[in-house]
Amino acid sequence: MFFVIIAICSSILYGQQSEEQDSLDLVFRNQKHLNNKIETARIIYQKYKNTEAQFVFNISNEVLELSKKENYPIGEGIASRFIAYYYRFKPNIDSSRFYFNQSFKTLENSNAIKDFCETTEEYATFECVQGNYDKALNIAEQGFRQASKIKSSEQMVMCLNRKATINMDSGNFTGATKSNLLALKILDTTTLQLAKLKAISLGHKARIEMLRGNYELTLQPLQEALNLLITLNDKQWMTVNYIEMGNAHWYLNNFNEALINYNKGLTLSKELKRHDITSICYSNIASINIEQGHYKEAIEVIKKSIEADKAIGSMINLTIAYNMLGDAYYNTNNIKQATKSYTNAIILADSIKASDVKRDGYYNRSKAYKHSGNYRAALSDMEAYTKLNDSIFNLESDKQIEELKTIYDTEKKEAAIALQKEEIKTLNIKAKNDKLTKTLYGVGMLSFLTISGLLYFGFKQRLKKNKIEREKQEAIYKQEIAFKKKELASQTLHLVQKSTFIQELKENLEKIKQSPELFKVEFRRLVMLLKKEKAEDKDWEIFKSYFSEVHNNFDNTLKSIYADITEKEIRLASFLRMNLSTKEIASMLNVLPESVLKSKYRLKKKLNLAKQDDLNTYLNSL
Incomplete structure (x- = not known):
């Protein structure tokens, strides 16, 4: 009887929603003036x-055609x-970008500035998701x-919030903090009318601290934001806030509290019929279950996540969910279902050209095939994985190389301009001195006193000459520093490449371990890789050498202050001193970004920094 009642209630709710939709559609079609149709379309949207x-x-589409007409x-x-x-959520990237x-x-x-600002906010969000951070920032600005x-105030804060999220995603926490503080400053002078925007800004403030590894500083602004949203009864943003609170507790290893908040978000998202947010909640709950080894519970939750993804047509989320489902099945030794899930992920990823997810699917399915004794299929999938992985790495490497080339060219031009200025300055001083020298020599022939004056002048000239020589030496030193910076950039690239080599070596060893019959095939490849890498064994020492020259013996300074600091921590501190993002450091160290965040948090504690102290600022001050 209970299930029948639920079904009847759901039918009534659906009927009400359908009636409201039909009513709005009827209003839209009966309106004669275009402006009225546009306003109704806003409500529908x-x-x-x-x-x-x-x-x-x-x-x-009807509004677009009428507006053109x-x-x-x-x-x-x-x-x-x-x-x-x-089109953004189809997803059809090209069409979405065209219309934005x-x-x-x-x-x-x-003169429709409000509409322009709303477009920039959504357009910037779209480009940020695609990883085009500079373009996204320019649009938001x-x-x-x-x-x-x-x-x-409303539109200003909306754009500032978008700038903050873009900077967060790109790892520029200083820029994110500036935009966030300016937004909060504007909101402090406004009424309750903009309380929703203040809650959103407080959420961004918490997220910045979360990304910086200051997890304990996230709960207070999130709770303040939640109180505002409860007052406003804004269930949509309450849902987002609960997810963020769940994330904060997860990082603090408070898994029970994290689950409580995720479930609150899940309840509200279902009430709102927001399948996209429902999917996020399910995925987070499943991830905690997997983290704790509760694989059977995870499987049930992931299945619900898949249904939510299908409801909104989110293909990329669906592929990730299938991969996650495969992992859960694999860990329960249900290899048949694991293989089926990985296959679904590969097919879907291929249909939307999601190379990274497709690559993960091949790797995971290879393990499943090997586990079931299907070595031929396992080898085929591993070859497909290797080919895709190489392709993805080459694209990323090309991008990094181009970025380093840009840095190199910029610094080269700056050094040339600085040197040119020094040469012009030297020539001006020389011309002035020549004129002064001729005058004094003419007057000097008149008397001994004048000769004495000339002797004194000669002494001053030597001083000036020495000064010019010092300035030349300083210019040369600046050039050397610029050169060292270029070498440092080059060594950074070598380290990125080396991390890839280590990953490749690890994967080849894993192949041999899992499939001894591949030993002969892979052994020669391993020897060649090792020979190739032998010449680069001193990369880190070379990097340290250049880094020390550019940054005034940074590692020795750290050791003198903190005698128990490890080489691994010095390396992390060096990368932070270079203002590398969390994602870049993760790539160089061949670890997940979450591992870098945790390492930064531990380093900050080791350096005895207060909660409000910024780790990057402190390291740059040494």
Whole structure:
């Protein structure tokens, strides 16, 4: 009887929702003026963009065509933004970028500044997700400038919040903090009307500390934000806040508290019918179960996550979920189901060109095949994995190399300009001195007193000459420093490449361990790899040498202050001193970003820094 009641209630709710949707659709079609249709389309977009995407897409297309027909650019810009959002979650990256760009260009020079700011906020979010951080920041900054012109606190804070999240994702915590503090400063002067934005900004403040490894500093702003959201009864942002609180407790190893918060978020997301947030909650709960070895519980939760992903058509989340499901089955020794899940992940990843997820699927399925004794299939999957891994690494390496080349060229030009300025300065001094010397020599022929003056002048000239020589030496020293910086960048790249070699060596050894029959095939490859790497064994020592010259014996300074500091901690401190992001350090050390965050947290504690102290700032001050 209970299940029947639930079914009836669900049917009633669905009927109510369908009636409301039909009612809005009818209102939209009966309106004669384009502006009225646009305002109704806004309501439809805000209410149904995450639950009835196709309905919103159809309405948005009608608004776009009508706006073009009546030559109304603002309507075109608004409709293009709605369509771009739809394609973002298909996902259809090219179409989404096209329509965001159309909306941006159309609204940029219009008087609809609020709509332009909303486009920049969503467009910047899209580019940030694609990893185009500089472009995303530029878009958000343009939105902020336009909002500043009309002194719209709401739009200014919205753009500042986006800048903060972009900086967080790119590892620029200083930039994130600046944007976040400015947003909170603006909000301190506003009324309760913008309490929601203040809660969001407080959430960003917590996330910045979380990413910096200061997990204990995250709970207070999150609780303050939650109190505001409860007052506003804003269930959507309450859901997000519960997820963030769950993340904070997870990092603090408070798994029970983390689960409590994830489940609160799950309850609210179901109530809101936000399948995307529901999927996140399920994934986080499953991850904790896997972390604690509760694989059977994890399997049930992941299945629910998959259903939520299917409901919103999130293919990328679905592929990740299938990989996770395969891992859980593998750990319960259900190899048949594990293989099936990995295969689903590979097929889906291939359909959306998600190379990294597809690569993981091949690697995992290879293990499953090997476990079941299907060595031929295991070898085939491992070869596919290796090929994909090499392809992905080459793309990433090319990007890193181009970035290093840009740094090199920039520093080279700066050094050349500085040297040119020094030469001009030296020539000016020489010309001035020559003129002065001739004058004094002419006068010096008149008397002994003048000769004495000349002797004194000659003494001063030597002083000036020595000064010029010192300036030349300083210029040469600056050039040497610039050279050392370039070498340091080069050595950094070598270390990135070396981490890849170690990973490749590890994988080859794992192959031999798991499949002894591959020994003959892989042994020669291992010997060649080792020979190739032998010449680079001193990479870290060379890196230390250049780093010490550029950064004034940084490692010795650390050792003199903290005698028990380890070589591993010195290496991490050196990378932080170079302002490398967490993701970059993880790549160089061949570990997960979470491991780097935890290492930074331990290093900060070892250095006896207070909670409010910034680790990067402290290391740069040494």
